[in-house]
Structure formats: structure tokens, C-alpha cells
Amino acid sequence: MITVHLKKLRRRTEISSEEERAIRATVAEVREVRADELVVRSGELLTSSIILLDGWLARSKDLPGGERQVTELHVAGDFPDLHGFTLKRLDDDITALSDCRLAVVPHERILDITMQFPRLGRVYWFSTNVDAAIQRELSLSLGQRSAISRMAHLFCELYVRLDVVGRTRDSGYQFPLTQRELSECLGLTVVHANRTLQELRRRNLVELENRHLIIRDMRGLEGVAEFDPSYLYLDKHQL
Amino acid sequence: MITVHLKKLRRRTEISSEEERAIRATVAEVREVRADELVVRSGELLTSSIILLDGWLARSKDLPGGERQVTELHVAGDFPDLHGFTLKRLDDDITALSDCRLAVVPHERILDITMQFPRLGRVYWFSTNVDAAIQRELSLSLGQRSAISRMAHLFCELYVRLDVVGRTRDSGYQFPLTQRELSECLGLTVVHANRTLQELRRRNLVELENRHLIIRDMRGLEGVAEFDPSYLYLDKHQL
DNA sequence: ACAGGCCTGTAACCTAGGTTAAGCGCAATT
């Protein structure tokens, strides 16, 4: 049930069966939230974090004027507010983009597990560092890539990340975001996000219909994106 | 000599004198590098990380076409490639923006210290998480703020971060970046960075001359930036 | 003393992406 999370961890490092048991035991309960629900409000004190089992979450920051920037998308297997374990409160909001199932992990259990298995402490530290790397790549996108390259890059990244946890099918995946939400990931207006998506369709690179994305031409899309997945740290790590 | 680093840590959490001794003992040597030197190349395997004692470093990512985005600026006290301890290689380059003094900390000593003092492991985990928060705020800037607001925000952030380590003077600080480097932080062209800087000067918010920045009107600058320092996690943390 | 490079500053012009507005389809509600 938390298997998808272990799958993600094991892509990057060994997890012994003893460690696996300990990780499974950190889950206190499983919660469900509905699309558009605010799951964690920035600033509030946290005493637990969540592992995303199913569905999509977005982390985002807002400006006083209401402009929103999504700082990271999260898919099954992710630990979206693990940084809350050390930070105690988040600087970004977490919102459900679809109906979701969440495993709730109290912070004291994270503390316990990292004391008992210091290596798991490093594994989770590593995990927040990979999230930071994803966010750096986003800064590169927002600062330097064109709209079309940014969107292509996002689609490529999500393909790889979903593939790690076995949630792709036929060069495609469920993509529950509205175009408004997509535009908030890319630092674009909805109108221009739409134009950009049309252009990717016109070039026969992707299809997006009924919340399902199909990548028609992976090579072509990666080319437009100048996509290089090394920032995702997919190789095996000694931790 | 590594005191500036302890000063930064102590702003956010208690460090006992025993912990302090252990931290000091992690430094293997002190290196100097010259302005413009590439200090860490992305992708290369790391066996040590560095604490910045003096000077400024930039982390940046380049696109194949040569466009560069600075992902974070680092000042005295920072541990710019601490994420390399778990990631083993960086996804961003580290370049010296000025002459710098660096304390070299071998990874095995970080491993030792975190095994002996698990709390210090969490302190350093926290530290990389604050860096990630700084990078999220950058994404918000790049995605949603105007050029002038972005630049004002950067100047505010650096003021606060330098103030933590006692490197401000009279509402100002040494600012060694050229306008090109500044533009690479902000996702702007040099020409527009110059225009934007002129506008901040014209509004009597800042002066920048001879690599020295003076904030003429802190309130005004924070207003333009919509600056809220909570993402810097400056309060005391139990870790 | 001079040449060559960088850095700062400006000006003229251009374009990627923003703004505003409107229409269409479809699902949920009444």
C-alpha cells in the first residue's frame, strides 16, 4: 500500500527488508482528500508529513496579488512535505490536483526511524535533495527556457518520474491538471499555455485529451525540451 | 575561522560547545580561489564539500545554447554543496564571484559527525532544506514577479542573509557581482537588468557603485519586492 | 603610452508572451 513509495526509494538505493518493515511501520493512518482540497497550509506547524499513494499534489506559492507559482508537482510515491520534518512549517502550500490517497507519517516516527537506521536518515535527506534539484531545474526553465521548451520539459520530467513508479502506459500518463494549473507550473498565462499546447500538438509531439497525456514523439519532445534527466539522480546511490 | 558558519547555524538552532568542537574538526584544509574560478563542476564525483568563509559563490545551470541561470548565491557561512554529501555529484556548477576562502570538509567526516551527533545530521538536513526554500522563492520570482520586483527581492534577501553573519554595514553590503551576473540571477538580459537597476536608483531605493550596494529606503524596497522573510526560517528550531 | 577587454550605460527597434473579451461544449444542478 506504501509499496509505491518503496519502489521509488529502491530506484535510487538499496532498502533491506528490515528497513522496509521499519518504513512501513511509520505510517499512522491513510487519509483521502478530494481534488482542489488544501492539504497543507504554508506556515502552520506540522507534526506529521505525508506520503502520496495515489493522485497528484501541487506545491505552490502565491503573491499578494493572487499570482500563483507551482514549485513542484508530486505523484504517487513522493514524500511532498518531508522537508517539514526539519523545517517544522512549510513555506509553500500543498493542494490536491486530483482525488488522492495519503499515508500520514508522524514526525516522531521519522525521528525514531532515523535514529534506529541512520542510513534511512540519509536516504530521506537524499530524497529532499532530489526535490531541491527538481526545483533548480524549474528555475532554469522559468528563467531561461521558452514557453514551448518549458512545457515540453515538464512533460518529459513527469514521464520519467511516473515511469519510476510504474504509472505510465503506452508513452503516456494520466495528467489531471487543468490548463490553468498547468500554466501556474510554467509561469505562463492560461491563454499562452493553451497556445503553447496547441503548438506541441501541431508539431505532433503530444496529445492531451480527457486528462490523459500521450507523447507521440519522445525524441522530438526531448529535443524541444533539451531534456537531460541527470538532475533526477536515477542511478543507484550508496548512502 | 569557521566561526561565521557557526554563527549562521546558531541563528537557527542551539549548538553546544561539544557540537561546535566536532564541527570545527570536520575541516580538513582551507583553500583560496580567485574570482571567476569554477569551484565545482556539475556531474563530477564529490568526496568533500565546502564551507564558504569569505567571498561570494554562485550556483548555476546552463542551457546548451549558453544561457545561464543562477540557482542560488552563497555568502560567508554557507555550505553551498552540502547537498553533494548525499547526491554524490551536483547538478549545478559552483563558480567564485569574488576571491573566496573555503573550508574543505571531507564527506567521511560529515558521515562521522552525523553518526556521533544525530542531531547535527538534522541540523545539516535542515540547512539544505532552507537552501531549497530559497530556491522555491526564486521560482516564485522568476515565474511571477516583474523585473523590478525580482531585483528588489534579491537585494532584500541578501541583506537579511548577510545580516545573520554580520556582513552588512549601514544598510548596505559589498556586492561583487557584475551586472551580467546579476542578470543571470534574475532571468533577465544585461540590458534590462541595467534598466531595472536604473529604475531602482531613480526611485531612490538603492545605490550600487564600486561593488557596494546601499539600500536607501528599506521599507520602499521591501514594498516593491513584496518581501516576506519567513521562507528564510530565521526563528529558533528544535532539531 | 597604448591596446584590448570588460563593464556600465543608452538608444532604437522587435517579439514572446500578457491582456481582454468572447464563444463553445459539456457536466452538474434545478
Add this chain to the structure above:
DNA sequence: AATTGCGCTTAACCTAGGTTACAGGCCTGT
């Protein structure tokens, strides 16, 4: 069956920021 609302799409128009080019000042090396 009509209504409301949301998401998608397109069009016309606008502007923040990009591009190109050039000039002056200051270092550094010869």
C-alpha cells in the same frame, strides 16, 4: 429543458523585456 459554471479555444491588441549596436570609462598587460 433550461440554467449555470467551468474548462478550452481563439482573436485582437498591447507591453515588458529582448536584441542589436554603439560609446565611454577603467583596468590590465605589454
